Amino acid sequence: DAGVTQSPTHLIKTRGQQVTLRCSPKSGHDTVSWYQQALGQGPQFIFQYYEEEERQRGNFPDRFSGHQFPNYSSELNVNALLLGDSALYLCASRTGSSYEQYFGPGTRLTVT
């Protein structure tokens, strides 16, 4: 049983560019959350998707947007990249009946 998968593993972008990160949840999971983990910090919640809708959003600007597809996979989009967006982006999934979240390996984004 594949766990949560994310792509790409690493990404280097230039300030002002746009980026799309992808996540496939663990089999049987329908709820996907995204977190940003800056170097040396704990993960910060960006948003959560369920039934293709954004259910809750953390304290992130509108440059951060997302999408969930009918197969429950998800994308995180970041526009107008800033140097401060450099971080590890983690995707987590869970079933609707449990609050236990399973994390993917993350995408390391570097903005130069």
Add this chain to the structure above:
Amino acid sequence: GNSVTQMEGPVTLSEEAFLTINCTYTATGYPSLFWYVQYPGEGLQLLLKATKADDKGSNKGFEATYRKETTSFHLEKGSVQVSDSAVYFCALSDIAQGGSEKLVFGKGTKLTVNP
């Protein structure tokens, strides 16, 4: 809002030493509590959890007890191994209206175990 405060690191121990990583929380209601572990270059793995007061979570020799009276969830292990070297995160589950939730994490504690 809800928050988690955990012991600042780094922590360096010798193999077979006793480990304690302190974690306290501030929350309305009674959140579920978690310890996650992050090995170098990897994502987060759930280590253990507790969903109500006085519950003890345990896994791989690690234990933590949900203490409502002291709002704490300290992580302990009786005898650490080199392979336990990692960053440990304490977290709580913050439930919003409508049933959606997010994890609120502490800043992490880096543990290094020397042979």
